Amino acid sequence: MTAPVGLLTLQGDYDKHRQAFAALGRETRGVRRPGELAEVSCLVIPGGESTTLSRLIDRVGLRGPLREFAASHPVMGTCAGLIMMSRELDGETPGDFGVRPLGLLDCTVRRNGYGRQIDSFTADVDISALAGRGDKFPAVFIRAPRIVAAGPNAEVVATHGNEPVAVRSGHLLGLTFHPELTSDLRIHRAFLDLLDRA
């Protein structure tokens, strides 16, 4: 019996991820404290506000434990989750707004890279590198970050136009959009495949 899928439940739309995994028949468990990481097989860092997530991660002492966990367990970040997983933020002085990424994925990300809320959009993106051949994925971008550079250790696994919108590095996956806001479960399934392969 595998341990449940972990959801970082400090803040954000983690309940939407819970629903997606439930639709795939997988149990989830919330993680808000370092000790709770021992009870889950993998972790999703949901969408939310990256400044809030960053502060709460530090306040509760999750920074080190999260990095340790990610060394040997699959982690998926969506939107703010990707911001937290990135190596570096573009156009910000470190510590400026106090968002300190965890440095798990070799990419540079610009927060609110497409503009404000009125610029939020849906676009069909190519996810064949992630989920095999099939239809494009209806990706919802909400005040989304932009991947401005993907390093040699990050494989681009989804693109919108010519731009990367998802990167993977081994068992770590980061997306600028929100698969949890659509009923298409292919990306959640692909993440579980990383778990089953690990």
Place this chain on the structure above:
Amino acid sequence: MESPRNDQELQERFRHKVGLAEMLKGGVIMDVTNAEQAKIAEEAGAVAVMALERIPSDIRKMGGIARMSNPGMIREIQQAVSIPVMAKVRIGHFAEAQILEALGVDFIDESEVLTPADNQNHIYKHDFKVPFVCGCRNLGEALRRIGEGAAMMRTKGEAGSGDIVEAVTHMREVTEGIRRLQMMRTDELMAEAKRLGAPYHVLVETAELGKLPVPNFAAGGVATPADAALMMQLGAESVFVGSGIFASEDPAPRAKAIVDAVTYHDDPARLMEVSMTLGEAMKGRAVNEMAENEKMAGRGW
């Protein structure tokens, strides 16, 4: 303002609006009146700020007509923080909303805290690209606002009072109304829609989901970490704090403590810890000592 061209566009647009509301779940939205307060809020871990010229408790004291804040003041706050910025318009004042949309605010609060501009009609919110939040006292009111296109609901509570009693009443009204829907047979839902004065299709969707189809937050009277935890345990998905932070003795630590209280709302040990070192909460005014015409919750319908 740009009306959606067809039903598909309307639905896609609505999904983006509700999408942002989803991102704000499990967080605290704080009222701020200048860039400095906005930074304190962001530093404390607020998921968004509400930019306004006066916090509700000061609006009460000042009297007069309360209107949309000066766009220049809102812009300063937009430039000071990276978290979403919300701002308020008067009930029914769609021209104020057009101005805020042009300003690029992330959420508009069509709010009873300001003096209503229309005694009959609320704004038709589907016509806007910017999402709206509206207050409600009960399920019927919530469903009417969602029918008009609100992407987030909040309890009205009694803004600027520092008294949680009305927020509790309104949250319980909404959740009890939903529980009643869930017990009904399908053939009883139309009569319930008639009784509540609620749009039928939104009511049916709510009955099926067992919750409102948009996130439901608490507002109006939250002053302490315990107040925030109470509202979360009663079913709120996030908490607005208006006067409670910057009318208190110790805004920065209180803001931080309320953020922690929302995340750990079901953990009494943690709540005790965050409450321990705080100073005086806002003084406040008991709602049951207010004259009817002093109350804001009765504005709108």
